[in-house]
Amino acid sequence: MINHTGGDKLTKIYVLDTNVLLQDPYAIYAFEDNEIVIPAAVLEEIDSKKRNMDEIGRHARQVARLMDNLREKGKLHQKIQLDNGGSIRVELNHRSFQCLKDTFLELNNDNRIIAVALNLKKEEETKPHPRPVILVSKDALVRIKADALGLEAEDFLNDRVINFDAIYEGFQELYVSEESINQFYLDKTLQLKELTKGVFFPNQFVVLKSVTNQSSAISIVDKKGKQLEPCLFGQDTVWGIKARNVQQIMSLELLLREDIELVTLVGKAGTGKTLLALAAGLLQTEDLKIYKKLMIARPILPVGKDIGYLPGEKEEKLRPWLQPIYDNLEFLFNTKISGEIDKILAGISSIQVEAITYIRGRSIPEQFMIIDEAQNLTKHEVKTILTRVGEGTKIVLMGDPQQVDHPYLDEYNNGLTYVVEKMKDQTFSGHVKLSKGERSRLAQIAADIL
Structure with missing residues (x-):
């Protein structure tokens, strides 16, 4: 190739x-x-x-x-x-x-x-x-x-944003002296030029590890890419959800910071992308009232007949493709009875579960917007969505680039990968690649070896 x-x-x-x-x-x-x-x-x-x-x-x-x-x-x-x-x-x-x-x-x-x-x-x-x-x-x-x-x-490779496994991960480990870690905890800041000559992007995470013992610290690069700052929100409990690993801490940090308007989360099934994003969205929409509405959407890519062949109204047709989102909402709302989540959502007008198809042509201000399965979007489609974003809106794009269902897309030319690579140097965006599954031991092993 x-x-x-x-x-x-x-x-x-x-x-x-x-x-x-x-x-x-x-x-x-x-x-x-x-x-x-x-x-x-x-x-x-x-x-x-x-x-x-x-x-x-x-x-x-x-x-x-x-x-x-x-x-x-x-x-x-x-x-x-x-x-x-x-x-x-x-x-x-x-x-x-x-x-x-x-x-x-x-x-x-x-x-x-x-x-x-x-x-x-x-x-x-x-x-x-x-x-x-x-x-x-x-x-x-x-x-x-x-x-x-x-x-x-x-193969035609000109449409690829990156080659092979060079996708930006959003974080890196840096081995430093014990004194540097102590200084970071004491001063709440650390100059990158004193640690390394490497290039860092705004809002990139750096895990500081001691070369002599087990001590470590999670930090985030400032907007200018010059110094490290401590994470503020990543270890908070959000709607009963607490981060279980380092990458989930990073994800929550990005999801809860108002100054980061675009968040991209990449990872296999079971790494917690959807659950963390929904929890952060519910907190900032329902509790803190930072955003007026929580919108959750995903592309409709049927395996078999298209949505138009299904019986019923729009909501009934969309339900099979949006069910994974409802599953996570049922967990967060701790529902016990079948159909209870529908009654809850019907009574909360600020939560909207939608299909990407119905977003085009709209202007979306002051919303916390989650786009799931974004790896099935083309470059043009993801551009269309991002240009719909109005003032005061935060948008989260997430998915697994290795699980592309679109017939003309792959791991390296899909819309999610495109946004990750093109936006990594912007001060208003942040990215994390999650690798550790937290759904269950079986789910993690299945994701790794099957």
Whole structure:
């Protein structure tokens, strides 16, 4: 897998799969001075998606507009020069399925796209100086089938915010002298330049550990990234919930501080993200009256039929997807009877459980807003949500980037990872990656090894 922003200047032919363009309509400009080939089957697939009222449909319409604008420069089937030095053309003459008929029998769009790339490769091999032909697809099975046919295939990596496991964790350990830890407890501050030459971000946590004994201290970097300050709220009991580990202490610190308007929490199932966020939201909305409303939302990504097929009104349709939130609310309100949480929420107008679908177009001021399962949001969707945030609102994005259900997203290009990386140097944001499960011993082991 190669990131196409760099590399050698050897002219190559890149055949793009539909999912590349539906993930990033501007992908045609990401291949430098090489030739881009769009199979006719790709245009047909994009055409079938253009009426969708979701992110895929929006990208399909954007691709159509970009391609239509390129027509002003010439005929698309004859090759059109791009401003970045490369070229693009729609392939109409290499659709023969003969090269695949004995291997992959079904004439579907995936195989048609592979056939185009394979026929181009065979044509190039007849030339004195053949150019490499590379199929680019977000679909792992398409890449596997291409490889089985001797065709070079790559994932499209330009949309990735980070590579591999380099996601920002929001904290780090720092081994210091016993005197430095004592000084921190005494003065309530410590200059980072006296401890290390490393670079730190605002609101990043630093766990100070003694090099000589077991003493330690949890600190947070100030807004300027220059000194360490003590945590103020992380060890408080919040709606009957108390942090059980260091990362939960950090999480509560971010959730309870009014000067931090954007909080991102990343972690496996059972690490306490949702419960901590709900407890902090209830405290600041119901008890302290800092915010007028607590809004909890999550994206609707059904496995099977869409929400419209379910019977009932909106609330009844949403309940199966929002049930994990209700489970946590039942725990916090200590309900014993089935359906009791619905009566409680009906009597508290300041708590709203919603689906992301119904947030678009709204302005959301003075609210404590929790977005669960944010790893299933695209960059555009998470931008849409954050630009809805009004004055005095605190927003919490949380999820597990390793549990992505969206067909065109992965651990490295989803909306949650995007926000974590892009906002880590902002003075109003904070982030923690939780790793220790606290749901139960079984849940922790299952999350780690299954």
